[in-house]
Amino acid sequence: MKPTDFSMLVTSFLTYYLAAQHNLSPNTIKAYRDVFTLLLRFCRDVRGIALERLSLAQIDVSLVEAFLDHLANDRHVSVSTQNHRLATLHAFFRYVQSEVPERLLQCQQILAIPLRRQPRPCVGYLSKEYLAQILAQPDLRTSEGRRDAVMLSVLYDTGARVQELIDLNAGDVRLDPPSQVRLMGKGRKLRAVPLLDETVEVLRHYRHDNDLGRPEHADKPLFQNRQGARLSRSGGCYLLQKYVVSVRRSHPDFTQRVSPHSLRHTKGMHLLQSGVPLEIIRDFLGHVDVKTTEIYARANLEMKRKALEKAAHGTLLPKIPSWQQNKSLLEWLHSL
Numbered sequence: 001m002k003p004t005d006f007s008m009l010v011t012s013f014l015t016y017y018l019a020a021q022h023n024l025s026p027n028t029i030k031a032y033r034d035v036f037t038l039l040l041r042f043c044r045d046v047r048g049i050a051l052e053r054l055s056l057a058q059i060d061v062s063l064v065e066a067f068l069d070h071l072a073n074d075r076h077v078s079v080s081t082q083n084h085r086l087a088t089l090h091a092f093f094r095y096v097q098s099e100v101p102e103r104l105l106q107c108q109q110i111l112a113i114p115l116r117r118q119p120r121p122c123v124g125y126l127s128k129e130y131l132a133q134i135l136a137q138p139d140l141r142t143s144e145g146r147r148d149a150v151m152l153s154v155l156y157d158t159g160a161r162v163q164e165l166i167d168l169n170a171g172d173v174r175l176d177p178p179s180q181v182r183l184m185g186k187g188r189k190l191r192a193v194p195l196l197d198e199t200v201e202v203l204r205h206y207r208h209d210n211d212l213g214r215p216e217h218a219d220k221p222l223f224q225n226r227q228g229a230r231l232s233r234s235g236g237c238y239l240l241q242k243y244v245v246s247v248r249r250s251h252p253d254f255t256q257r258v259s260p261h262s263l264r265h266t267k268g269m270h271l272l273q274s275g276v277p278l279e280i281i282r283d284f285l286g287h288v289d290v291k292t293t294e295i296y297a298r299a300n301l302e303m304k305r306k307a308l309e310k311a312a313h314g315t316l317l318p319k320i321p322s323w324q325q326n327k328s329l330l331e332w333l334h335s336l
Contacts, residue, residue, distance in 0.1 A: 005100070006056045010036055013095050023188050027163060035088040042067050056100065061109050064089060068116070079118035086115060125266040130247065130254055131156065137243035143209070144226075148239050150206040151223050151231075155240075155260060157199040158183065159267035159285045162260035166231050171218025175204050185286035193284060236260060272297060 014033055018024045024032075039059075043049040046066075049058065064086075071077045071085060090111055097107035126134070135152050139145035155165050164183045172182040179195040195203070207213045212220060221230035237260060244258045256262075264285065271281050278297060282289075 001052055004053065004055050006054050006059065009056060009096055009099065010092070012099075013092055017095050025163075025186065025188060028186070031084075032088050032091070035085050036092075038071070038085065039067055039089075042070055046070060056096070056103060057106070059110075060106060061113060064110055064113060079116050083115045083118070086113060124257060124259075124262050125269040126256070126258065126262055128270075130251075130256070131263075131266055133247045133251070133254075134240075134243050134258075137246050146206060146209065147223060148243070150202050151236070152240065152243070152263070153199050153202055154181065154195075155236075156263045156267055157196055158193040159264045159271075160193070161185070161264060161286075162233055162236050164286075165260070166221075166223060166233055166236050168222040169218060170207065170212035170220050170222050171215075173203060173207065173222065175200055175207070183286065186288075189286065191283065191286050 014029060014036075018029050018032060040051055040054070043054055043058075043063075044051055047063070068082050068086060071082050072079075077085075090113075093107040093110045097104050097111075100107075135149070135156070138149040138152070140149060151165065154160070154168075155162070158165075158181050160181075160183055164185060167184055168181065174180050174182075175195075179197075179200045180192045181195060182190060182192050185191055210224075211217065212222065223231040223236075225231050225235055240258065240260055240263075248254050268281055268285055271284065272278070276284075278294065281287075
């Protein structure tokens with residue numbers, strides 16, 4: 001059977017356009033691939049379309065909107081996840097409109113489908129007290145505990161994403177002044193992040209203990225599991241959760257959800273509260289747009305507002321006269 005136009009375009013989009021032209025990371029390409037897996041299952045199981053006969057013409061506005069409704073009503077995914085799926089389809093149809101000009105109208109109709117509205121997310125950052133508690137949990141008497149202590153310190157100090165952390169090699173760390181770590185961010189963009197003196201010191205001991213300072217070991221993973229292989233993304237998340245659970249045992253009131261990204265948000269908030277401009281925080285965290293970094297400014301303002309409300313609670317404010325009692329002001333307003 002002859003391949004359909006849709007199958008050829010999806011294959012070209014995932015293997016050539018995203019990987020070769022845009023140099024996206026394997027994890028990002030997998031996320032795009034998973035969206036098409038869900039879409040194909042929806043077409044087969046819900047719409048009853050044989051996948052070997054699914055053509056580009058059948059992927060119209062009504063099908064895409066039905067797919068999003070299926071995600072919301074049947075799979076109960078969040079609005080942000082629905083928007084991520086739609087953004088993937090938007091990216092695909094931007095590619096298609098240049099490859100298949102005769103489908104330009106269909107592509108632009110799908111591109112016009114708006115993202116679904118959702119409440120503005122809160123920044124899940126840690127207080128300094130709980131951050132210190134988590135960082136103090138690893139047992140420094142064991143090699144694994146020392147590895148975990150260094151890993152958590154680097155994760156917070158650099159504001160790295162968990163994937164950026166586990167991708168670190170020994171050669172990506174510079175301990176001589178100016179001390180810094182080289183991170184590979186989204187879109188394979190490199191950025192250098194400075195290190196605090198305390199983090200430099202623990203990294204120096206860790207690198208010496210694991211024989212990672214020699215030039216021939218520059219390509220070795222900085223953080224390894226028990227088998228000597230690179231620590232996985234799930235492994236890094238598991239280690240953090242282990243120490244979070246340990247803190248919860250001694251602090252039952254600590255119920256906040258914590259993930260590796262929480263340490264990244266915490267670093268962003270601490271930089272903002274220290275007076276660092278948003279543009280520098282954007283570059284430090286590897287954000288593409290400063291609008292992404294503005295979530296820390298909004299969270300900081302909300303925190304200050306709550307503090308002012310708490311300080312003003314129970315105080316008697318002076319009675320402010322109503323402007324309606326000011327006849328001269330009323331006459332002026334009516335004259336407008």
